[in-house]
Amino acid sequence: MKIAIYGAGSLGIILGAYLTKGGIPVDLINRNALQVEALRQQGAQVVGSAQFTVPVSALLPSEMKERYDLIFLMTKQLDNERVVRNLIPFLQDDGVLCTMQNGLPELGIAKILGESRVLGCTIAWGATLEGPGVSRLTSELDTLTFSLGSLTRKKDDALLLEVKDILEKMGPVHIEENFLGARWVKLLVNSAFSGMATVLGCTFGEVSQNKKARLCAQRIIKECIDVARQANITIEPIQGKDAVKLFDYASKLKQKLSFFLIPFAMKKHKNLKPSMLQDLEAGKPCEVDAINGIVCMYGKNVQVPTPYNDLVVETIHAFEQGKGKPGFENLQSFEKLQH
Numbered sequence: 633m634k635i636a637i638y639g640a641g642s643l644g645i646i647l648g649a650y651l652t653k654g655g656i657p658v659d660l661i662n663r664n665a666l667q668v669e670a671l672r673q674q675g676a677q678v679v680g681s682a683q684f685t686v687p688v689s690a691l692l693p694s695e696m697k698e699r700y701d702l703i704f705l706m707t708k709q710l711d712n713e714r715v716v717r718n719l720i721p722f723l724q725d726d727g728v729l730c731t732m733q734n735g736l737p738e739l740g741i742a743k744i745l746g747e748s749r750v751l752g753c754t755i756a757w758g759a760t761l762e763g764p765g766v767s768r769l770t771s772e773l774d775t776l777t778f779s780l781g782s783l784t785r786k787k788d789d790a791l792l793l794e795v796k797d798i799l800e801k802m803g804p805v806h807i808e809e810n811f812l813g814a815r816w817v818k819l820l821v822n823s824a825f826s827g828m829a830t831v832l833g834c835t836f837g838e839v840s841q842n843k844k845a846r847l848c849a850q851r852i853i854k855e856c857i858d859v860a861r862q863a864n865i866t867i868e869p870i871q872g873k874d875a876v877k878l879f880d881y882a883s884k885l886k887q888k889l890s891f892f893l894i895p896f897a898m899k900k901h902k903n904l905k906p907s908m909l910q911d912l913e914a915g916k917p918c919e920v921d922a923i924n925g926i927v928c929m930y931g932k933n934v935q936v937p938t939p940y941n942d943l944v945v946e947t948i949h950a951f952e953q954g955k956g957k958p959g960f961e962n963l964q965s966f967e968k969l970q971h
């Protein structure tokens with residue numbers, strides 16, 4: 633199987649390093665010439681929770697010549713239509729694209745490639761680019777899990793099983809038949825913790841320790857659960873935890889319990905710094921429309937209000953336009969929503 637990672641940055645360098653180390657040849661493709669040069673000269677360097685360096689095959693998009701059976705898509709979800717259309721000539725006629733992006737990217741990509749040629753995978757671990765060819769694994773080693781699926785394929789589908797074997801060179805892969813439900817649980821985590829940590833300029837741990845920030849995260853989780861329920865989506869567990877059971881509430885008592893549980897649920901992920909915040913710090917636009925924005929869009933469609941998600945989107949877009957910056961002072965505007 634001829635395989636590529638398209639958009640080998642924070643995540644892609646780490647996945648590429650693990651696959652290559654595990655004996656799966658893979659091309660790491662990136663538009664940034666410095667990255668490609670460093671990957672060629674020094675190899676893919678993983679630092680942080682795991683530390684190793686592996687010689688890899690790295691290419692610029694202009695150097696792509698082959699047609700791939702499987703492309704892992706790891707660019708940010710800002711320009712997906714153009715990126716995916718440009719990849720069509722580099723996919724075999726029966727080749728598939730597996731998007732590892734956050735949000736709900738499969739639906740848009742399926743409109744371009746057709747449902748049968750799109751796989752999706754949620755990644756429950758985190759990574760931060762440290763420099764050309766170097767990426768820091770920020771999650772603990774027992775959380776390097778993947779949730780793999782598609783809009784149409786069953787659990788025993790041969791292709792899903794083949795991709796599972798490939799990804800298991802890095803960590804456990806769960807094939808998810810209710811794949812949208814698996815997407816929604818990651819969307820819930822990203823909306824609440826990536827959203828708030830980006831607004832406040834902090835880590836997941838700091839969101840859950842600060843009671844005002846935790847309250848906002850709790851409300852965002854509740855909005856996601858309410859929207860998904862109204863849209864007939866059954867949210868799946870993540871890393872063995874059932875977010876709906878833990879965090880949905882109809883009574884004051886359950887609401888208090890859910891608030892109390894948040895720091896425990898986030899313990900293993902306390903050091904995560906969201907990729908949205910990393911983008912803002914690098915002066916780049918971020919994926920907020922594909923994360924909190926998607927929840928707001930679904931909310932409108934099913935008529936469930938999403939005021940906390942709306943304010944995250946509004947606040948982060950303001951930062952992108954140079955109005956304000958991430959910091960705990962932004963909690964003030966969220967406090968107004970409680971009245």
Ligand SMILES: NC(=O)C1=CN([C@@H]2O[C@H](COP(=O)(O)OP(=O)(O)OC[C@H]3O[C@@H](n4cnc5c(N)ncnc54)[C@H](OP(=O)(O)O)[C@@H]3O)[C@@H](O)[C@H]2O)C=CC1
Nearest residue numbers: 639640641642643662663706707708733734755758759907
């Ligand atoms: N980082 C994380 O911890 C996690 C990220 N995700 C998701 O995974 C996806 C990738 O994230 P991440 O690895 O952080 O992203 P990065 O921005 O670190 O990596 C993407 C890389 O792709 C390059 N790129 C962008 N557009 C193109 C293009 N058209 N052609 C070739 N190369 C391109 C970028 O270059 P340039 O620098 O020039 O933009 C960048 O180096 C996102 O959807 C994110 O939400 C999911 C879980 C965790």
Ligand SMILES: CC(C)(CO)C(=O)C(=O)O
Nearest residue numbers: 755756757758904906907
């Ligand atoms: C929070 C994290 C690292 C979880 O995998 C993530 O999805 C992101 O930063 O985009």
